[in-house]
Amino acid sequence: MAAPAAATKEPVVSPVRSGPDYFLGLTVAACIATIFVLGWIFWEIFQEAFPALKELGAGFLTGANWQPNRDRYGVLPFLVGTVATSLIALLIALPPGLAIAIFLSEDFLPLPARQLVRFVVELLAAIPSVVYGLWGIFVVIPLIQQLGAWCAERFPDVPPLAGPAYGNSLLTASVVLALMILPTITAISRSSLVAVPRTLREGSYALGATRWEAIFGVILPTAAPGIVAATILALGRAMGETMAVAMLIGNSPRLSWSIFAPSGTLASLLANQFGEAEGMQVSALMYAALVLVALTLAVNFAGEAVLRYTEKKTAGIR
Amino acid sequence: MPRPMRIITFLVAAALTAGGSARAQQLSGAGATFPAPLYQRWSVEYNKQVPSIKVNYQSVGSGAGVKNFLQGVVDFGASDAAMTDAEIAKAPRGAVLIPATAGSVVLAYNLPDIKNLRLSRAALVGIFLGKITKWNDPALVACNPGTPLPPTPINVAFRSDGSGTTFVFTQHLAAISPEFDEQVGADKSVVFPVGIGGKGNEGVTALVKQAPGTIGYVEFGYAEQNGLSCAAVENKSGQFVAPTPESGAAALASVELPENLRAWPVDPAAPEAYPITTFTWLLLCKKYDDAAKLKALKDFVTYGLTEGQSFATQLGYIPLPESVVAKANAALGKVE
Numbered sequence: 314m315a316a317p318a319a320a321t322k323e324p325v326v327s328p329v330r331s332g333p334d335y336f337l338g339l340t341v342a343a344c345i346a347t348i349f350v351l352g353w354i355f356w357e358i359f360q361e362a363f364p365a366l367k368e369l370g371a372g373f374l375t376g377a378n379w380q381p382n383r384d385r386y387g388v389l390p391f392l393v394g395t396v397a398t399s400l401i402a403l404l405i406a407l408p409p410g411l412a413i414a415i416f417l418s419e420d421f422l423p424l425p426a427r428q429l430v431r432f433v434v435e436l437l438a439a440i441p442s443v444v445y446g447l448w449g450i451f452v453v454i455p456l457i458q459q460l461g462a463w464c465a466e467r468f469p470d471v472p473p474l475a476g477p478a479y480g481n482s483l484l485t486a487s488v489v490l491a492l493m494i495l496p497t498i499t500a501i502s503r504s505s506l507v508a509v510p511r512t513l514r515e516g517s518y519a520l521g522a523t524r525w526e527a528i529f530g531v532i533l534p535t536a537a538p539g540i541v542a543a544t545i546l547a548l549g550r551a552m553g554e555t556m557a558v559a560m561l562i563g564n565s566p567r568l569s570w571s572i573f574a575p576s577g578t579l580a581s582l583l584a585n586q587f588g589e590a591e592g593m594q595v596s597a598l599m600y601a602a603l604v605l606v607a608l609t610l611a612v613n614f615a616g617e618a619v620l621r622y623t624e625k626k627t628a629g630i631r
Numbered sequence: 632m633p634r635p636m637r638i639i640t641f642l643v644a645a646a647l648t649a650g651g652s653a654r655a656q657q658l659s660g661a662g663a664t665f666p667a668p669l670y671q672r673w674s675v676e677y678n679k680q681v682p683s684i685k686v687n688y689q690s691v692g693s694g695a696g697v698k699n700f701l702q703g704v705v706d707f708g709a710s711d712a713a714m715t716d717a718e719i720a721k722a723p724r725g726a727v728l729i730p731a732t733a734g735s736v737v738l739a740y741n742l743p744d745i746k747n748l749r750l751s752r753a754a755l756v757g758i759f760l761g762k763i764t765k766w767n768d769p770a771l772v773a774c775n776p777g778t779p780l781p782p783t784p785i786n787v788a789f790r791s792d793g794s795g796t797t798f799v800f801t802q803h804l805a806a807i808s809p810e811f812d813e814q815v816g817a818d819k820s821v822v823f824p825v826g827i828g829g830k831g832n833e834g835v836t837a838l839v840k841q842a843p844g845t846i847g848y849v850e851f852g853y854a855e856q857n858g859l860s861c862a863a864v865e866n867k868s869g870q871f872v873a874p875t876p877e878s879g880a881a882a883l884a885s886v887e888l889p890e891n892l893r894a895w896p897v898d899p900a901a902p903e904a905y906p907i908t909t910f911t912w913l914l915l916c917k918k919y920d921d922a923a924k925l926k927a928l929k930d931f932v933t934y935g936l937t938e939g940q941s942f943a944t945q946l947g948y949i950p951l952p953e954s955v956v957a958k959a960n961a962a963l964g965k966v967e
Binding site: 378379380381382383450454455458477479480481559560563564565566567575577581584585586588589590591594 | 691692693694695697698784786791792793794816817818819820821822824826827828829830834837838841842
């Protein structure tokens with residue numbers, strides 16, 4: 314609302330342009346190039362994956378055996394690992410991430426202090442993933458191992474918690490992933506919370522709402538589309554994360570019910586095996602890459618649908 | 632500086648640089664990560680002796696090394712798994728395999744109080760097939776008389792990435808156990824029925840170091856540098872042999888290299904031989920078009936086969952036996 318007002322005040326230098334609009338040309342070219350490169354990547358992956366696609370078909374997705382030396386390729390354990398790690402990571406990261414965002418967008422603390430906290434949280438996003446991996450090896454693994462042993466002793470009959478407990482496990486990777494996606498959730502949720510119009514906050518206070526009633530009844534629902542977008546982006550990041558996961562998850566191609574058992578993800582499978590792969594294995598890995606791309610795409614589409622739905626639902630408030 | 636002087640200085644400098652760049656020879660290689668520290672050491676040391684030759688070796692992995700070599704994007708390749716006949720047939724300018732150094736794959740374990748673990752063949756296969764799950768299993772007690780083995784579970788650590796180390800290790804296990812051969816098989820990446828995977832030698836080393844009760848296979852050099860305990864392994868003649876440069880050399884001496892210089896001491900019979908040992912190869916073309924490059928490459932490889940061998944022990948590799956060096960030199964002579 315402020316921007317158009319400022320624009321009209323600007324002095325008009327020349328109302329008529331002369332010559333072609335180079336800037337427009339540049340932006341159009343950049344836009345087309347992006348689409349072209351994306352298409353090219355797709356085409357390349359598809360072409361490389363084609364022999365495996367033809368040979369293995371849908372059995373690739375449901376097979377639980379990944380034995381390159383026997384030419385048996387089933388990607389199910391990695392598919393399950395990818396979905397499980399990113400969902401658990403999201404489950405761990407969403408509540409605190411959202412809480413931090415609310416805390417930073419309200420005036421609980423003076424502005425300089427909030428800026429500092431915000432800066433620190435966003436700094437988490439700047440840490441290279443290999444550093445997260447190392448930190449996970451030295452800090453998270455010993456903790457998870459103890460937790461796993463404790464759980465295995467108390468809940469031997471609950472499959473997800475039963476032993477044997479390993480340090481390099483699905484849960485270890487999820488915990489570190491949670492930390493990695495926290496800044497994404499916080500930063501985007503915070504900016505959408507800040508963008509809630511002042512009039513709405515003041516209106517709800519004027520009607521006698523307490524601060525918490527205002528937050529949960531008015532501010533959060535209004536910012537819901539932004540929070541959904543933050544969640545989707547975070548989920549996408551968790552699914553694609555490679556290095557830290559490969560260092561922590563134990564890289565096992567066996568299916569297991571336990572969150573304390575070693576597992577694998579599509580991205581870590583690619584990182585591990587691509588260098589030395591040959592023949593059909595290359596093709597199968599490309600097929601796995603295709604599955605990962607499709608999965609990420611599906612998440613984005615689902616996110617888009619949820620986003621539209623929440624926008625429609627909350628349109629009345631805005 | 633007066634003007635004519637300046638021009639002369641410039642010309643002299645230009646002539647010197649031009650002369651230098653004309654003589655400088657760049658060689659590029661890519662392949663196995665296992666011998667990379669040694670090749671890189673050769674490159675540095677050789678460059679000190681012959682400054683005009685620069686060798687750039689990238690450790691991208693054996694498989695990628697063979698791929699790059701076949702595509703002709705590097706002057707030489709390197710591989711722990713040599714090259715298969717099918718691959719050699721695909722090489723546009725032919726391929727010559729030159730054994731360049733050798734190494735052992737050791738079983739590193741983390742049992743704080745036990746320094747001299749011994750593994751019989753049955754115990755070794757049993758652990759990696761997931762049949763032996765406790766350190767005080769009868770099979771382990773039988774080959775470690777008098778050693779107080781703990782009743783704790785065995786954690787197995789393996790290489791999650793495709794690697795020549797896995798190839799050599801599984802090749803040995805498949806050779807000594809038909810059951811392992813059938814269930815797992817030998818290759819650069821296989822699926823063990825138990826354990827957790829670490830990426831690279833450093834990944835497995837970290838797994839072993841971190842959790843007591845873990846056992847994993849790594850290259851000898853890595854285990855030594857990181858101070859890991861290594862098990863003595865039972866060989867074909869029933870002796871328990873610890874991995875040392877000498878026991879590795881004994882294993883190498885037991886193989887007779889064929890015409891193409893490709894052979895593995897899969898299960899050496901000599902009583903003093905460490906059973907899991909391998910050569911690693913440089914891959915050269917049969918013909919090089921550029922005479923200057925050919926000479927530089929031959930000089931460098933000759934250096935590696937002679938003087939370069941002295942760095943092997945220091946870096947955790949096994950120097951090649953005399954007979955192998957002679958054969959390698961003869962093969963090098965055929966490159967033109």
